[in-house]
Amino acid sequence: MPEQLAYTIEVFLNGLMAGVLYALVALGFVLIYKASGIFNYAQGVMALFAAMTLVGIQNGQVPFAHLINAIFGTDVHKFGWTVHSFLAILLTVIVMIALAWAVQKFVFKHLVGQEPIILFMATIGLAYFLEGVADLMWGSELKALNVCAADGVCLPQGLNMWIDETTFNAFGYGFFIDNLDIVASIVAAILVIGLVMFAQYTKQGRAMRAVADDHQAALSVGVSLNFIWVLVWSLAGFVALVAGIMWGAKSGVQFSLSLIALKALPVLMLGGFTSIPGAIVGGLIIGVGEKLFEFLIGAPFLGGATENWFAYMLALLFLVFRPQGLFGEKIIERV
Amino acid sequence: MFYREAGDFRTTYAEDQQTFPIKFDRYRYYLVLFIAICVVPFVINDYWANSLLLPFLIYAIAAIGLNILVGYCGQVSLGTGGFMAVGAYACYKLMTAMPDVSMFIHVLLAGAITAAVGVLFGLPSLRIKGFYLAVATLAAQFFLVWLFNRFPWFYNYSASGQINAPERDVFGIVITGPNAEAWATYAFCLIFTIFSAIVARNLTRGSVGRKWMAIRDMDIAAEIIGVNPLRAKLTAFAVSSFFIGVSGALFFAIYLGAVEVGEAFGITKSFLVLFMIIIGGLGSIFGSFAGAAFLVLLPVMLKVVGVDWLGWPTDIVAHLQLVIVGALIVLFLVAEPHGIAQLWRVAKEKLRLWPFPH
Numbered sequence: 007m008p009e010q011l012a013y014t015i016e017v018f019l020n021g022l023m024a025g026v027l028y029a030l031v032a033l034g035f036v037l038i039y040k041a042s043g044i045f046n047y048a049q050g051v052m053a054l055f056a057a058m059t060l061v062g063i064q065n066g067q068v069p070f071a072h073l074i075n076a077i078f079g080t081d082v083h084k085f086g087w088t089v090h091s092f093l094a095i096l097l098t099v100i101v102m103i104a105l106a107w108a109v110q111k112f113v114f115k116h117l118v119g120q121e122p123i124i125l126f127m128a129t130i131g132l133a134y135f136l137e138g139v140a141d142l143m144w145g146s147e148l149k150a151l152n153v154c155a156a157d158g159v160c161l162p163q164g165l166n167m168w169i170d171e172t173t174f175n176a177f178g179y180g181f182f183i184d185n186l187d188i189v190a191s192i193v194a195a196i197l198v199i200g201l202v203m204f205a206q207y208t209k210q211g212r213a214m215r216a217v218a219d220d221h222q223a224a225l226s227v228g229v230s231l232n233f234i235w236v237l238v239w240s241l242a243g244f245v246a247l248v249a250g251i252m253w254g255a256k257s258g259v260q261f262s263l264s265l266i267a268l269k270a271l272p273v274l275m276l277g278g279f280t281s282i283p284g285a286i287v288g289g290l291i292i293g294v295g296e297k298l299f300e301f302l303i304g305a306p307f308l309g310g311a312t313e314n315w316f317a318y319m320l321a322l323l324f325l326v327f328r329p330q331g332l333f334g335e336k337i338i339e340r341v
Numbered sequence: 342m343f344y345r346e347a348g349d350f351r352t353t354y355a356e357d358q359q360t361f362p363i364k365f366d367r368y369r370y371y372l373v374l375f376i377a378i379c380v381v382p383f384v385i386n387d388y389w390a391n392s393l394l395l396p397f398l399i400y401a402i403a404a405i406g407l408n409i410l411v412g413y414c415g416q417v418s419l420g421t422g423g424f425m426a427v428g429a430y431a432c433y434k435l436m437t438a439m440p441d442v443s444m445f446i447h448v449l450l451a452g453a454i455t456a457a458v459g460v461l462f463g464l465p466s467l468r469i470k471g472f473y474l475a476v477a478t479l480a481a482q483f484f485l486v487w488l489f490n491r492f493p494w495f496y497n498y499s500a501s502g503q504i505n506a507p508e509r510d511v512f513g514i515v516i517t518g519p520n521a522e523a524w525a526t527y528a529f530c531l532i533f534t535i536f537s538a539i540v541a542r543n544l545t546r547g548s549v550g551r552k553w554m555a556i557r558d559m560d561i562a563a564e565i566i567g568v569n570p571l572r573a574k575l576t577a578f579a580v581s582s583f584f585i586g587v588s589g590a591l592f593f594a595i596y597l598g599a600v601e602v603g604e605a606f607g608i609t610k611s612f613l614v615l616f617m618i619i620i621g622g623l624g625s626i627f628g629s630f631a632g633a634a635f636l637v638l639l640p641v642m643l644k645v646v647g648v649d650w651l652g653w654p655t656d657i658v659a660h661l662q663l664v665i666v667g668a669l670i671v672l673f674l675v676a677e678p679h680g681i682a683q684l685w686r687v688a689k690e691k692l693r694l695w696p697f698p699h
Contacts, residue, residue, distance in 0.1 A: 076651075076654060113671055123472060127670070131669075146656065
């Protein structure tokens with residue numbers, strides 16, 4: 007096999023893996039958008055917030071330690087214990103549910119019936135608020151995140167030796183694929199299947215789809231809109247937590263984590279805002295597209311770092327020809 | 342008692358159509374202009390100019406520009422930072438290529454170049470709407486910042502990758518570079534701010550502005566009654582980008598002096614200006630000023646209270662600022678979607694009837 011082709015295939019595979027992570031974030035967007043028509047810009051910050059909370063709980067940090075120290079002149083930082091990963095994840099899920107409830111109660115309950123763009127701007131405000139709260143609560147420094155089931159059984163890091171060896175033996179060139187990316191892909195697949203099963207076969211899932219179809223009709227057959235919206239925000243919070251764990255384990259928990267939300271936007275535009283399969287396919291297209299573009303055109307001819315804008319440009323061009331995305335419902339407008 | 346139309350007789354069409362038909366408003370406007378032109382330049386010092394007045398004047402221009410696009414024409418843009426960068430780099434290239442031409446012309450040309458770029462990125466708005474468009478303008482933001490970072494021609498092959506404003510004067514008075522005096526930089530920005538406000542105000546109450554508002558309220562209906570959406574949207578993008586480009590040029594040349602594009606014109610700048618018009622009031626020129634003033638003042642106030650009085654570390658105050666800004670955005674959207682401008686309108690309405698509200 008010629009070397010150039012082997013490189014290209016490797017880049018393609020890595021793009022697929024990156025795309026899975028984009029798709030994970032995009033999933034959270036789709037969930038909220040389908041059920042409430044809110045385009046949740048804060049999804050990325052929710053992932054950051056969830057990851058920071060998880061690390062904070064694991065390490066036994068005192069919440070708002072810096073603020074407390076500044077106000078009262080004390081010097082507290084840690085409780086002095088560490089929490090097992092599973093318990094910490096459970097506690098973080100509870101925090102995310104509380105957050106979902108608060109967001110619904112204090113913000114979006116008061117904005118029902120507003121124009122979508124107003125809701126969008128409200129979520130930008132929410133993103134700033136959450137980011138500030140997360141920094142105040144746990145401190146803004148870079149944190150390492152690792153989730154361990156037991157001693158020594160953690161999320162794997164580094165390159166996968168088996169794939170490296172197998173491909174080396176088969177093609178004479180070892181593919182470099184990150185273990186973590188493989189785990190992330192499996193987790194994403196399980197998550198998607200789980201969400202689809204939940205939406206199809208449980209009572210709450212059916213109610214959720216009913217709300218997505220028609221708010222008023224759902225209300226008239228006795229579905230509690232308030233409950234469904236809290237449920238949906240909690241689910242999005244859970245997806246954010248999973249995305250936060252994966253991205254956090256990959257590159258540390260820091261502010262840039264919230265920027266993956268921006269990367270998820272073009273994914274949504276490609277896939278359509280209302281389609282779960284669309285989010286996955288869109289994520290893969292963007293992931294592969296930007297890696298291949300960088301490898302084949304960006305780095306040799308344009309000076310590199312084209313990953314910053316390629317996804318948006320692709321989405322932009324795509325939208326001009328198909329405004330509703332790949333799998334979105336056709337937009338019909340009437341006066 | 343003072344604020345009412347009674348007794349204010351208008352005998353000509355010009356009087357009837359003036360911007361401030363009520364006497365009290367008019368005199369207040371003249372008073373503000375008088376203070377800004379004849380008092381402030383003589384009492385200003387470096388601290389006031391650099392921490393409050395210059396950013397206020399410059400952001401006010403950017404906010405007016407974005408308000409035309411978002412508030413009047415209803416096309417949400419998240420590319421403000423990128424367009425400001427176009428203004429800044431255009432101004433820099435013009436300043437270094439033609440050192441003898443007046444700075445006024447450079448700034449205006451920088452605005453014109455930004456307008457052209459704005460129209461280019463405004464083209465997709467003909468096909469896509471709402472937050473699809475908002476995301477599409479993100480393409481402009483990231484692409485433009487990348488462009489200015491990657492191609493050395495834009496920063497004249499300087500080793501640091503920064504652009505530095507060379508010293509330039511207007512009528513013999515230095516206005517850029519480290520030797521510029523506070524009053525001169527202030528006066529230069531003030532001229533552009535007043536000019537922008539007057540032009541924007543008159544555009545928005547004329548036929549162009551009405552077309553923009555028709556598009557904003559319902560584009561299909563507007564099209565049916567004969568508004569050309571292509572021209573309306575693209576003029577909104579052009580005018581808006583012009584103002585944003587002017588503010589970007591001033592931001593670089595007068596206020597900062599040296600700029601690194603990713604830092605000065607990143608996505609946070611786009612959000613800052615968007616927040617200004619949300620808090621100030623969508624679709625209001627006064628709101629652009631109020632929002633700019635509010636968001637320029639807030640960090641300074643927080644710093645004075647938090648760091649200087651209470652002695653808190655600066656990073657906590659910075660985080661607190663995020664929380665407060667975010668909460669305010671949500672609060673304004675929930676309680677008063679039309680921002681400070683609407684509060685002001687309500688106050689004036691009350692004043693009209695005061696002290697006998699029935």
